[in-house]
Structure formats: structure tokens, C-alpha cells
Amino acid sequence: MQRFRRASLIAAGALIVGGLLPVQAAVAAGSTLQLFDPRCDVDAGEQPWTGHPFTLKAGQDYNQYCRVDITGMPSGGLRGLTASYTLSAASVAASGYTAQQLSRMITAQTTIGDAARELTTGVWPWTVNADGSMTMTGPGFDLLPEWANGNYYAPRGQLGFMFTAASALKSAVLRGQIQVSDGQGGTVQASADLDYVADGHSIPAGTAGTFQPVTPVRALDTRYAVGAPKAPVGPDSSITLQVAGQNGVPDKGVTAVVLNVTATNPTAGGFVTVYPHGQARPTASNLNFTAGQTVPNQVTVPVVDGRISLYNHAGTTDLIGDIDGYYTSDGSGSRFSTTGPSRIMDTRKAVGAPKAPVGPKGEVTLQVTGGNGVPDTGVTAVVLNVTATDTTTGGFVTVYPHGQDRPTASNLNFTAGRTVPNLVTVPVSDGKVTFYNSAGTTDLLADVAGYYSATGSVFVPTGPTRVLDSRTGVGGVGGPVWNGNIPTVAVNSWKNGVPPFGVTAVALNVTATGATEGSYVSVYGAQQTRPTASNLNFGQGQTVPNAVVTPSQGGVDFFNHSGSVDLVADLAGYFTTG
Template identity: 65%
Template sequence: MRVNRRVGLGAAGVVLLGGLLPVQAASAAQLPATLQLECETANPDIRVPWSADRPFELAGGVDYNRVCVAFIHNLPPAGLAGLRASYTISAESVTASGYTAQQLSRTIVMNAAITDGGGLQSAETWPWKVNGDGSLTMESPVFSVLPHGPGTTANGAITMQFSAGSGLRSAQLPGQFKVTGAQGTVQAGGGLHYVADGKSFPTGTAGTFKPVTPVRALDTRSAIGAPQAPVGPNGEVTLQIAGANGIPATGVTAVVLNVTATNATQNSYVTVYPHGQSRPTASNLNFTAGQTVPNLVTVPVVDGKITLYNAAGTTDLVGDIGGYYTSAGTGSRFTTAGPTRVMDTRSAIGVPKAPVGPGQEVTLQVAGQNGVPATGVTSVVLNVTATQGTTGGYVTVYPHGQSRPTASNLNFTAGQTVPNLVSVPVVDGKVTFYNAGGSTELIADLAGYYSGTGSVFVPTGPTRALDSRNGTGGVHAPIQGGKKVNVPIDSWRNGVPPFGATAVALNVTATNASTAGYVSVFGGKQATPSSSNLNFTAGQTVPNAVITPVGGGVWFFNAAGNVDLVADVAGYFTAN
């Protein structure tokens, strides 16, 4: 969190325009304290009172606006414990803004640092809650304001860093700031003036995840989900998601689909995007003539449909559904866990040390291992890699003890190393890996899991956040071997709030590689892992989906040679 050094306790020398205005509510249940609300100006040495009549101007599309501070003064000598602070925008204010409560909760975020004389107590994002009456409330964790040392008095401060995404219209949002404890409440008005930047950014409805046993929803080779014909150059097919293949007819916000391109006549790429929307510049699959390439895609669903576009030549497209996100609140929430290697048949990690033979299976225990809870896990996200295959084949990952589906997750040729992200339901705490032909080594790296707690998914993309070929994301050259680059994925320019997001869903593509190698993608606060997300040979273009923690950007590590990297954001995970 970026906090101006002059804001907070002991901000000596700061001028407050308009005088000191401590405010306390006239109430029978009065907390024995006063509130003083102030906000920074363009001059960090000058602050102004923050009130309903003097709202804080919040610039849209700006990652870090200036800060506001709630000073807590005039407490009893012993201080107060068990306090909770909150900020509420009334239902009337929400309605008058022209935005829905859900839209405002995705557009405005706030990170707060709570301090008293003893120093920092907490620094975290306060998530919005949409109340039953349509109002919005963000709330702090429980905290205390206590004296520290003989002769000291109890004084506290809550320093709030606001941030706002893009929007088409400005809005006045009168608000109420409260501090509540066992003895009562003290409150003061503090409005926000959201100043839109005139830009529209696609942000879908937050959803929880419903895993399904992989089901084939599209196959242009056999008229499943679309006419029986390859997709031509600049051609598109539209796939009905809602109301088909066991997916509900309503409430579906995004779908998780394993898309495979095969029988391509030319080098090309495929873009999967929301139906009826403008086609983005991002791509999901890149392939050469004759190559079979799968990739996991998470895409917003609009009007119950998605669209798949092929750039050049003709290609057959296959789509297997692994799950969907729903606004009904009946699904599971995501928790990051990794990247951690949980299976490697080359070294007896998770399963016996031996290649998986033709028509054979291995079963992996995931629940109760590697940070995954022993119970309550509905689905797991793994980056699965097939390597050292003796013949061409495919791998299917599916719930333990269930009938094996006809869908596949990885397709490979002899000697090829192919990774693909997999989201698979967990049954009896386990998942099963099936190899169709020859023998192959299998590797699985854990990215996270779904359960009753964790984060919801907000679909936003696809949006290009990194392209080292043209400087997008601040990277202006291929990534050198043994080096890593940090990209500020958590930024409004990518549709991701600069704080409050727990993870991001990306499609990462490696291209122009000078030698065989691999790339690892991981959170900005994580150490470089031993696991990989993409494996490639010299000159090969390889895409793969990645779900990684976010906060402090995202790291991209290249193991060897030089390689260009491209990353497209599909959406982000957040607490509410």
C-alpha cells in the first residue's frame, strides 16, 4: 500500500485547510471518542476536511488516488478494544449514481492501514458487501486503540488508499464512516466524487465455480455443437453454453473450456471470446499446420454463448467443458496453493516411479496434501505436463472412481513435452490420469483448489497485459535465460484492481524461443518455484493457461535462451 509519509499519526507540519473538524454523532449509544476525517490534496503538506459536503475526488482509471485519514481522538485513558470501522454508501446514493451496487463494488476499491501509538495493526483491503437494501458497506477487521507507554494517550488513525477503475459517467456518492465498539458508535459523513475517465472496461458478474466431469460440447469433425466442417480463415463458430450439456440456462457468468485445434492447414491462432462482443486482439491457441494443440480457456458467457475465431487456413475445433461460474452463489470458491509439484512419475512424487503405459491410469491423492484441505474440496487446478511419450497420444484427467469421459486434456506426439492447465472435480480426495497410447511420463503442479471458502471469479477479458515484442506491460525485449521480469498485472489498465485481487487467470504464450526451455509464472511476493507452466523447443510458439497469485505484480521466469512472452488476462479472483 502506498501511504504518504505525512499522513497518519504524528503528521507534524501538515496544514489543514478549513480548520479542525472533529465530528461525533449525537446518539444514546455514543462511543467515547471523536472522529476527524481529512484527505490529501495535490500538495502533500496540505489536507482538507473530508465530509458529506466536501467529498473526496476519486479519479477513474487511476491505480493510486490520494489518501484519506480517519483520526480517532479523545478516547478514555485506557483506550478502547474490540473496535470495527466501516464505510457505507446508502441505497439512495447507489441508485442516484446510475450504477448498480455490483458495478460500484467492482469499480471502487480501498486498502486501509490501521495504526495507534504502538504502530501498524493491520493493512488490508476492505471488501464491499452488497446489503439487502441495496446499500454498500466495506468493513475493517476488529482492532484496538490503546495507550503505549507511561503517560501516553490513546489515539488511532485509519489511512485509506482509494482506487477506481474506468467508467463512462461520474457520480456523487455520499457516504458514512463509522467506528463501533461495545459502548456504542461514533460516525461522520465522508462522500466520494467519482470522476469517470470516459472509458468502458468489460467487467462481468462475479461467480462461484461449479465443476463438471469433462463433457464434449464442440467438435467440428462430427457436428457436435456446430456444423460438421472445419473453421475457415477469418471464420467463427458460436457455441451455446447455457442450457446445454447440463449447464443451467441462466446465471452462467463464464465457462471453463479445454479447446483443441487439430487438422490445421496453415499456421494460425484461435481467439475465444464472449458472444456479441468485439473480438479482442488476444489469442488462446497458436499452432502450426498439422499440429494438434489444446489449451484451457476461461471466457465470459454473454447471451448464453461464446464465439471461437480462427485466423488463417482451416482447422477443426474441439471443446470440452470442465466447469462454469454462476452468479447464483451455489458454487465453490478458489484458493491459491502453489505452484507446487504434486506428481512426477519420473521421481516418484505423488505416484510410483514409472512411465504411464498405454491404456493405463495413475491416481493422485490431492485432498489433505500440499496445503489442500482434507475435506470440502470440490475441484483442483493442476498444470499437467506429458513428456517423453513413446508415441503420439492423449491424456484425460477426470474424477476418481467415475466413468472415464471421451474428452482429452493433453494431446502430444512422440518425444514432445506438452503442458496444459486442468480443472478437475475431486472425488474421494483423488483425481485420475489416463494415458491413451504408448508410454509417457506425467507431471502435475498444483495451482489451487475450490471449496466452500476462498475467492469468487470476476471475468474481464481477454485483455493483453504483456507483450515483450512491442513493450506492452513495460517489457521491451525478449526475456533472457535465467532472468525474470515483474509485470504489474494488478492494474486497472488490465481490468484488475491494484489491490483486493487474490489471483488472476492468464493465457501466457511463449514465442521466438532461441532454444528449448521453460517458463514459470508466479505471484509477485513468491520465490521462484521449481515447477513450470510452459515448455517449448527452439522456434516453437506455445500457449498455456495460468492461474497465479497476484499482489506486487506477477513474475515471469525464463530458464534458458531468449524468449518473447505474451500474457492475456481472462479475469481475477477476489474475496467478494
């Protein structure tokens, strides 16, 4: 657990809000609970509030650190205190942003310390109240006297606030209030106003959502006029796919869709970008292919006006889209928890399945719950990185809920001798999922990355944003990634539309290109031990994309096993406990 060290927080350049007005207190009998002496760092010095709100500059990860002391407790201390910070409904409305938007634009990490012990309570997520106000509430805490030199010293506490803010088009003064309750009916509160200064950039467009998995269903196939005209997509051209109100997806409340997109029959090397309908097309890509290749990849993309767009860069190509699930803002779906990555199936080594390749029209069933960090019950869907290797002929693999009818959709498409990975999100039935191989024989590998259940994190889509490109130095990585050199990319930053606090995982599309020899790449959180599981497998000179979901605290690490390779990573969104 991180310890409370005010000096170290100041040294880190933490950005905090203050602006405390005189205390207006109502205190229970026998209690003299007070807030006093609010102070903030200003130009490396500590200054008391002088009559103006403290400034929160948009688009900056860190700026000021502010704190307020709690004192006046009985000599024996108090237990069961709670603290909260509320932005008023009137000021939220006057800001020009909704409370839902502001709850994603302002992130707080709040620390409580007392004279007897030190502790950090971490990130306090916002709650949007029915009246339109916003409140952060911390867990209960105690203020206890300190024993030193044979004497007890009176209890005294301190609240430290670190706030960071997304880019914003508008400035606003947000009227706030800090409140501390003593658990006995005593409450003390003080005004704490926030001056939110815009930087003239757009805010993250995503709305938080929970996940509704579906048995894979084909929503797009330009070969058969499914979801689009019966014609390949031409060069420098886009098509639009209606997502909401089709294929079991509701017509309202859909924030993002998860689909497996496949490019097939391309006449030239190129790429496909999937992005929110009606928005500017980003420079990021989702699929990269050469002429004649069939390439699948899972894509998570924000849904705007119920639709998404798919762009083809060069030549002509047919596009196929299979929906694996969607995120909804109504709170009815499941939340995500990371685990692993760890290998739970390998037919080459009798891990999770018999030691034998899967034959033509053959199936294997995998138990996914009850091990490898996945609970026994309550799991609605699981996220797997599935790899087909040692393939004897061209074919495809479909992953679907155990015991249900096999869908016509596919998750991996491959040719003879190719090793093809793809991220798969699949509903879980009876704790199991089933893998079907269409033709020839192939070995199958599966690495679990996480699962969905009633608890965990919500997803905030950001749309494709490039966070790493070793070819151009984006992400601070200049030049190919060599074996043994593990770059760390700081994904959690407002420059990427991601809060630096409170994010549990990120969704990325990672592409390997220009490899000097056959190798694999593992992508994982910088605070994790490097896993034995891989995310991308490629041959010399190949360009291979794959979706990745990984913890991101402290950054994201990229490990290349051998040779050198250029890596590109595009952010699709992030998971947060809020």
C-alpha cells in the same frame, strides 16, 4: 505485516476518498468517542475538507490519501471497536451503475493505527446490502493508551483510506458515511462523500462468481456436428457455442466457463481466440498452431447471453471444446485458493505415482488432498498443470475424478516425442484424480496451482486482455526474455481492468514463441520463491501456449530456463476475496 506509516502512504501516492461533513454522534454513557479533523493530501500538502467531496478519478491506481482521527476515549482506552464506510442506496442508484458493478469498480485498502501500536487491516471488501447500499466493514480493533517517559498518553486513533477506481463512462457523487462503534452501544458517524469522475472508458464487464466443477464433457466438435455444424472453421471466421442450458450448465447466472479447447487438422499456421459472444473480438489469442498440429489449451472466458465465440485466424481448422466447469453469480459454487506451484506427480521419479511411463490405455491415480497446501477435506476441484513427455506415439490424456466413469473428453493431445503441458481443472473424488493415457507410453507430470473449496476467492472475468508482449514492449518488457533475466509484469492495475488492491491471483494465457533453443518457462507471483515447477515446455522455434493461474501481489514473474524466447500473456480474469 505492513506497518501503519502515514507519511509513507502519502509518498506512495495512495488515492483516498474523504469529504467529511460535521460529526453527528450518538455515544454511550461514559464514552466521548469522536471523529475529528478529517484531512487529505492535495498537491503534496495536507488540507482539511472545505465543503466539497474529495475526488476519486476513474482509471487511476492512486491519487489522494485521506484520514480521520478518532479521539475522546476513556484514559484506559477502548477494546472491540469496529469501523465501516457505507455508500447510500440512493446515490448508488443515481450513479447509473449497480451496486454489484460499483463493488468491483471501487477498491479500498484501509489502515487503522493507534497511539500504542500500529497495524494494517488490509483490504475491506464491499458488501452489497439488501437496500442497494454498499458497506465496507473492518475487523474489530482496540485503541489503547501509549506508555512513554513514565506516563500514559490518552488513546487516540486514525483511520486511513486508500481508494482506487476503475475506468468509468459516467461521473457520480456518491453519498457516504463513516461510522465507528465502541462495542458498548456507542456509535459516532460522519458524512464522507465521494466525487467519482469518469474517464470515458468502459468498466470491467465481469461479474464475480463461484466455481461449479463438472466431469469433463464434450460440448463442441466440428468434426461430428457437436455444438456447431460439421465443418472446419474457415479463415477469418467465427463460430458461436451455446454454453448455458447445455451439458449440465444452468441456463441462468453463468458468468464464465472453463473449457479445454483443441485445434486439430489445421491447414495453415494460425491462432484461435475465444471471447464473449456479441462483444468486440480482442487482439489476444488462446491457441497458436502450425499446419497439421493438434494443440489443446484451457480457456476461461466470460459468458454473454449464454454463449461464447471462437475465432480462427487463418486456414481451416476443426475445433473441439470440453467443459471443465463454470462460474455462477448465485453463490452456490466453490471459492479458489492458491497453493504452490509444487510438483505432486512425476512418473519419471516415482513422485506421487510408480516410477514408470503410463502405458497404452493405462491409468494412474493421484492423491491430491492432504499435502502440498491442499487440505484433507472440503476440496471440490483442483487446478493442475499437467505435462506429457517422452511420448512414443500420438495420443491423448484424460484427467477425471477418481472412481467415476472416464469421460470421452481429453485434456492433452500430443504426437510422438513432443512435450505438451496444459492446465487442467478437475473435480476431486475421495481426495483423488485419475489420469488416462490413450496410446503408446508417456511420462506424466503434475504441478498443483490451487484448489476450490467453501473458502477463498471469487473469480471476476475480464475477457482476454494483453498484459505482456515482449515483441512489442507491452507490459514493459522490450525484447526476448533471456535465461537469468526475470521480468516482472505489474498485472494488478486498472489499465488491465484489475484492482491494485484485494486481488489474490490472476488467470493468464501465456504463449512462448521464437525460442532459440528448447527450454521451459515458470510463471509465479513476484513475492513467491521461484518454483521448480514449469508452466510451458517448448522446443527451438516452437510456439506453445498454456493457461496459468498464479498469485499476482507485487506483480507476476516470468522465468526462462535457457536461451531466449518471446513471451505473450493475455489476462482472462482475477480472483478476489470480495
